[in-house]
Amino acid sequence: MSWYLESVYKRNKEAPYTFYIPSQEVIDILRIGDMVKLIFVFETRADGYAGERMWVKITHRDMENFKGVLSNDPFNISELKIGQEISFRAEHICDTEYNDPNASKWDYYFDTKIIVSNDVLERNEFNFMLKDDPKDGQDSGWSVLSGYEDDRFLSNSDNFQYISIGVILNIDDSVLSFIDEPPLCAYERNDHGVFYKIEDYDWESYLA
Structure with missing residues (x-):
């Protein structure tokens, strides 16, 4: 496989004030039908890009384990197609469609x-x-x-x-x-x- 899912927990640990991750409050309320964003990283970089952030629609949840379908076509990962099933964990979710109660602190760090x-x-x-x-x-x-x-x-x-x-x-x-x-x-x-x-x-x- 030419790609893998980025652990956002690891990235946040390396840069806790500049790499946003959804709060646990948001992760806890995710359910089937919700959209989440994952980071798909290339094993071999294409055209200077290290990866793509893409939306996935949740179809199954078991605690911290999820399944979903890819909601858009990637630009550089030929093995992935829209509608393809993706297995992932909470640690792979870099964004959601919910308002995050902790977002204001990130606005301060960024702005x-x-x-x-x-x-x-x-x-x-x-x-x-x-x-x-x-x-x-x-x-x-x-x-x-x-x-x-x-x-x-x-x-x-x-x-x-x-x-x-x-x-x-x-x-x-x-x-x-x-x-x-x-x-x-x-x-x-x-x-x-x-x-x-x-x-x-x-x-x-x-x-x-």
Whole structure:
């Protein structure tokens, strides 16, 4: 078989703040006739695509085990056809047609933006955070640095990205304890790996 079903639980564990999975409340109410979305992954990638998300209509349920029929034709998996029976488990369901009571937290992780240096993303590490006044409704006001950037790096705007806050939380979610603190504030990681507030940060120089 040239494809397999992705475990969304595994993907969520790897990226808990950027890979959405339906809440258990939603999984529990799924019944025959409902539509669910699964991720079909190619064993051999086709045209650069790693997989396809497709809807399946549930025809049978036994606890966490399901059967259903594929509701659309895949683009790149010739072994799959619309109407084909698919066996799957709850761990394979990446979306449903139900309103998820936990969806609001995902909106925050996806829609709230931060400024982050490319060095943070390359190292998968950050050690300094500064919060200025937000520029718009999506902007959190936070800027995030690895702590290894030099002045030349910091002076080049191309070295920074405006991304979802969930990306940073995937690296270290301990910052949730102060993420909603109002500006102006700055935090730095100490030698024990814990963030502390910089009480004497030079805001006058920063704002100038």
